[in-house]
């Protein structure tokens with residue numbers, strides 16, 4: 001069908017003329033000139049992203065496809081780009097996309113583990129390595145970082161998140177975006193990053209994936225939007241909407257979020273892609289009557305490119321022809337898509353030369369992956385100095401389904417791994433200590449979900465021959481990640497039973513957990529002498545864990561998420577509101593201590609569970625090391641500051657133990673009184689410091705009154721005068737407390 005020019009040529013002249021007269025950058029002019037030449041069908045073609053190559057060559061050649069996802073055969077990618085640039089109507093190159101979430105071929109710890117490093121420099125370096133490996137085969141767009149705040153460990157995708165805190169998440173997301181996009185997007189090893197899933201995907205009811213979220217505006221702005229805003233400020237090139245509906249509106253049609261906040265308020269002009277089939281799923285949501293309705297609502301809301309489903313391809317032309325959609329919405333979407341292709345330099349260099357790139361999984365990359373894995377491990381317990389293991393130890397029992405599993409230790413979202421690259425704990429133990437140590441190995445259970453106790457006897461025998469038991473427990477990768485939420489987050493299968501049986505041998509037990517979420521370990525905690533929580537540590541998880549076990553490295557990880565005692569406590573997070581009846585250890589009466597027929601009264605009762613109390617198992621920010629750190633000399637530059645002024649807070653941190661180690665020093669604040677009930681604590685800064693035994697360092701943080709701002713009832717970002725508490729702390733539950741006043 002010949003496309004009738006709805007708008008007078010004047011508009012086109014105006015558009016081009018405006019750019020020409022204004023000298024607006026050359027790229028916009030190129031986009032205008034290209035748009036002018038494109039038919040409506042050509043434009044709609046750019047707005048479609050298709051999955052894989054095999055059945056899309058003709059579509060690419062016809063200019064009906066703007067992007068391909070999930071194709072990783074370099075030859076096919078090269079063929080696709082040649083078709084697009086040499087044979088399609090306007091020679092527009094393709095965006096080649098892939099979920100490079102925590103590594104491409106070299107796999108780093110899952111993002112929840114990356115967050116546990118609290119080391120932004122390291123995260124940026126790892127993301128750059130991932131970008132280099134992905135770019136070397138022709139990928140130029142990753143669907144990461146995921147920056148959804150998650151306060152619910154039942155949610156499978158908490159594995160892919162940076163945890164519960166918006167400040168830590170923002171810092172981690174910015175680091176990853178910088179690592180992916182480099183300082184110049186035209187560099188061959190730079191790939192476009194993607195802020196996802198906009199917004200509030202982690203707030204789904206009950207931690208059930210894809211589920212409904214209700215987020216009031218103040219909470220949206222105070223918590224969920226902040227990492228995405230940080231992504232915009234650092235220059236993230238793309239956004240992805242989510243599957244879920246927020247306050248009754250599916251993310252793919254949320255004009256308020258996508259246009260009013262992201263494009264207008266934040267003045268961001270990047271590319272917005274839907275999630276996989278999510279536009280069409282608005283029919284299932286009961287929000288759209290059919291694909292045509294879905295296409296119309298998604299484009300009006302601001303989705304530039306449709307992933308996988310074909311509603312844009314099938315209905316946009318008709319919607320424009322019947323004047324149900326303004327052609328300018330299409331022009332704007334295509335402009336955003338073309339802009340990214342120009343920014344990536346794809347018109348000049350659509351095809352990569354793999355020879356330009358370093359070998360994948362090279363020694364440097366493995367070293368970085370190991371260093372990251374080491375720093376991602378959180379030591380949660382270490383009774384009787386069970387760890388580090390003595391170098392003179394002769395017999396150790398290595399037991400558990402994750403002690404030697406090169407696949408499972410990589411975790412979720414690792415499509416492009418080679419499991420042969422993985423070094424498991426057993427690999428590392430054999431390699432480093434094989435000659436000196438008698439390693440008595442028994443898997444104990446075939447998988448993390450196995451309930452078959454056939455190998456229990458073998459495992460117990462291994463323990464009986466040993467001085468210490470290393471039990472590698474946790475979750476297989478597939479019971480974490482997308483679509484894999486769990487209602488019970490204990491160790492799955494018969495792992496608890498096996499631990500129980502092993503504890504009867506009387507041998508000290510070191511639990512090393514590989515998991516995609518916080519697990520509730522209350523049933524076995526008292527049977528364990530030490531715990532290293534390694535999340536899913538990636539390719540070099542084995543050597544990293546073994547270095548930590550034997551004290552070649554000291555654990556330095558800190559929890560990016562609260563660990564509840566029992567699943568019934570969820571949601572439980574550190575920056576909660578105080579309520580009018582905050583819990584108090586002096587008034588708490590456990591269910592077992594309530595007298596029979598006690599007099600019913602609500603006085604003195606506070607917010608808690610009578611059977612699970614009000615404390616988590618392990619608090620946000622918590623993590624032990626092989627030394628002790630003392631905090632002293634808390635000093636504030638002022639006790640009163642005026643609006644707009646800075647305040648400096650410092651403390652002396654001393655290594656009072658016998659091992660060199662890293663401490664992540666955290667700064668928290670609390671606004672005591674505000675026009676919106678304030679959280680009891682908020683992380684504002686953190687800093688990693690390395691201290692030798694006996695060494696002290698003064699750690700100093702500076703805050704401006706602007707850092708104390710919150711969204712008031714009118715949704716204005718304001719700092720109100722009043723009293724603030726601050727803590728310089730090792731975690732969210734402890735620390736040196738001070739206070740200061742803010743005056744007008």
Ligand code: GLC
Nearest residue numbers: 069099143196197275276482
């Ligand atoms: C998935 C995920 C999204 C991912 C996309 C492409 O379903 O929700 O995060 O980037 O589809 O794989």
